[in-house]
Amino acid sequence: MLNRTIIDHLRREVGAGNVYHEKEDLLVLGYDATPEISALPDVAVFPHNIDGLRAALETCRRESLALTPRGAATGLSGGSTPVRGGMVLGLTRMNRILEIDEENLTATAEAGVITVDLFNAAAAKGLFYPPDPGSQNVSTLGGNVAENAGGLRGLKYGVTRNYVMALSGLLYDGTEFHTGGKCVKDVAGYSLRDLLVGSEGTLGIITEVTVRLISPPQDKRTLLAYFRDIRTAGEAVSRIIAARIIPATLEIMDKTTINCVEDYAGIGLPRDMGALLLIEVDGHPAVVAEEAEGVRKILEEVRADTIRQAANTAEAVQLTAARRTALSAVARVSPTTILEDTTVPRSRLAETFAEIERLKEKYGIRVATFGHAGDGNLHPTAVTDERNKEEVAKVHAFFGELYEMVLAIGGTVSGEHGIGIAKKGYLLRQFGEGGMGVMRRIKDAFDPTGRLNPGKIFIDTPSPKCPQMLGGTHD
Numbered sequence: 001m002l003n004r005t006i007i008d009h010l011r012r013e014v015g016a017g018n019v020y021h022e023k024e025d026l027l028v029l030g031y032d033a034t035p036e037i038s039a040l041p042d043v044a045v046f047p048h049n050i051d052g053l054r055a056a057l058e059t060c061r062r063e064s065l066a067l068t069p070r071g072a073a074t075g076l077s078g079g080s081t082p083v084r085g086g087m088v089l090g091l092t093r094m095n096r097i098l099e100i101d102e103e104n105l106t107a108t109a110e111a112g113v114i115t116v117d118l119f120n121a122a123a124a125k126g127l128f129y130p131p132d133p134g135s136q137n138v139s140t141l142g143g144n145v146a147e148n149a150g151g152l153r154g155l156k157y158g159v160t161r162n163y164v165m166a167l168s169g170l171l172y173d174g175t176e177f178h179t180g181g182k183c184v185k186d187v188a189g190y191s192l193r194d195l196l197v198g199s200e201g202t203l204g205i206i207t208e209v210t211v212r213l214i215s216p217p218q219d220k221r222t223l224l225a226y227f228r229d230i231r232t233a234g235e236a237v238s239r240i241i242a243a244r245i246i247p248a249t250l251e252i253m254d255k256t257t258i259n260c261v262e263d264y265a266g267i268g269l270p271r272d273m274g275a276l277l278l279i280e281v282d283g284h285p286a287v288v289a290e291e292a293e294g295v296r297k298i299l300e301e302v303r304a305d306t307i308r309q310a311a312n313t314a315e316a317v318q319l320t321a322a323r324r325t326a327l328s329a330v331a332r333v334s335p336t337t338i339l340e341d342t343t344v345p346r347s348r349l350a351e352t353f354a355e356i357e358r359l360k361e362k363y364g365i366r367v368a369t370f371g372h373a374g375d376g377n378l379h380p381t382a383v384t385d386e387r388n389k390e391e392v393a394k395v396h397a398f399f400g401e402l403y404e405m406v407l408a409i410g411g412t413v414s415g416e417h418g419i420g421i422a423k424k425g426y427l428l429r430q431f432g433e434g435g436m437g438v439m440r441r442i443k444d445a446f447d448p449t450g451r452l453n454p455g456k457i458f459i460d461t462p463s464p465k466c467p468q469m470l471g472g473t474h475d
């Protein structure tokens with residue numbers, strides 16, 4: 001608990017309505033969308049502008065408080081959970097779209113803008129902002145940058161990093177940074193921008209983002225293919241990519257997910273199928289026609305059970321929307337959903353599906369798998385109940401064994417959800433002490449006292465710079 005003088009000071013500086021310190025308010029600010037992880041901050045501050053943010057930071061420094069940046073808290077690795085207490089810094093009230101620059105094809109917005117609002121503002125000017133995480137109706141641009149979020153269009157259009165041109169913000173020590181700009185080419189100095197993208201709120205607080213916009217595709221076609229078994233679906237994905245066809249969207253759902261989505265959305269998906277692929281090709285009409293035909297041919301060759309094309313735009317939108325609901329639909333099945341983010345080279349998808357099936361049997365747990373198959377990015381999701389400790393232990397053993405296989409075939413422990421708290425052990429396994437040591441030095445350069453979003457990414461080994469920040473129940 002912070003003393004009254006500090007709270008009163010914050011209320012004066014940031015506005016009384018933007019400071020929360022009662023337990024009942026703080027409880028809802030102690031977790032994100034990641035199960036099993038929650039903590040209570042001492043105070044939460046939601047500045048409306050940069051002056052309020054500076055004042056909040058100053059208080060943190062004066063009182064030696066940990067500070068955890070927070071967007072919409074849709075994160076899936078516990079990144080915005082204040083595990084060392086201190087201050088939660090909410091960015092959602094700094095949410096203005098500052099400019100759509102039609103000459104330079106850029107948009108500039110405050111970090112708290114909701115992703116889909118930026119998309120819509122660009123679309124209103126006939127422009128296109130492609131990154132579209134499944135959470136886009138809620139997530140913030142700052143959170144997307146901090147996690148380098150991907151989305152359903154990632155295969156063809158790339159992820160958030162591919163669109164970030166400039167970032168502004170503050171370090172914990174109050175240093176203001178402006179990195180990048182509207183220049184298409186810019187190799188001046190180290191790219192601080194690229195270090196900050198995907199830094200999960202551990203290096204700096206992002207307040208303003210400039211992104212690149214492109215022209216929207218002229219045409220698109222949506223195909224749906226059903227398969228008796230998921231391995232064949234994986235093979236189809238590998239063959240589409242090997243044929244050098246890059247759809248905008250190439251998403252997969254396994255049987256359990258199909259059934260959850262059907263229970264939730266009721267759009268007539270076949271419940272008895274082992275898997276489905278949702279494929280969207282877009283671009284110039286002539287290219288779209290050719291690519292759709294190429295995809296259809298491959299689906300026939302691998303003997304997909306059913307192949308069909310969305311009859312019209314409304315149906316295509318409905319199908320994509322159904323895929324976006326996958327996590328919410330699966331989450332209705334049980335009190336706890338533990339979702340992972342395994343990513344493998346696309347040529348290894350079929351064997352990854354086979355391994356998931358084998359491990360499901362071995363541990364006797366329920367797992368729904370869906371994801372951005374075209375990116376090799378899968379979200380095996382265990383449906384469980386965190387009160388059932390025995391089952392949860394099996395779930396963690398399942399994922400531990402799966403990640404061993406994923407790393408052995410050249411995969412990564414996170415394709416898009418980041419490390420946060422949830423994956424610190426796996427990250428160490430992927431990078432080893434050497435790689436983690438380099439990352440630690442970068443962290444120390446940006447944040448020598450270690451108070452910005454502490455407890456994340458690193459399994460806290462002694463840091464020469466900040467021995468006082470060691471320990472904590474989540475390491």
Ligand SMILES: Cc1cc2nc3c(=O)[nH]c(=O)nc-3n(C[C@H](O)[C@H](O)[C@H](O)COP(=O)(O)OP(=O)(O)OC[C@H]3O[C@@H](n4cnc5c(N)ncnc54)[C@H](O)[C@@H]3O)c2cc1C
Pocket residue numbers: 032033068069070071072073074075076078079080091111112132133134135138139140141142143144145146147148149150151152200201202204205206207327328416417453
């Ligand atoms: C239903 C659902 C679907 C999802 N689908 C996808 C998907 O398709 N692709 C994908 O990549 N992710 C997906 N996610 C995960 C999540 O939505 C993304 O990671 C998103 O980018 C988080 O944004 P946020 O605003 O909620 O950030 P938060 O969860 O609040 O924060 C995430 C991290 O960013 C840091 N942070 C937030 N704002 C700032 C800032 N301004 N400056 C510095 N650090 C900051 C936080 O400290 C934290 O470490 C999904 C989540 C859900 C619940």
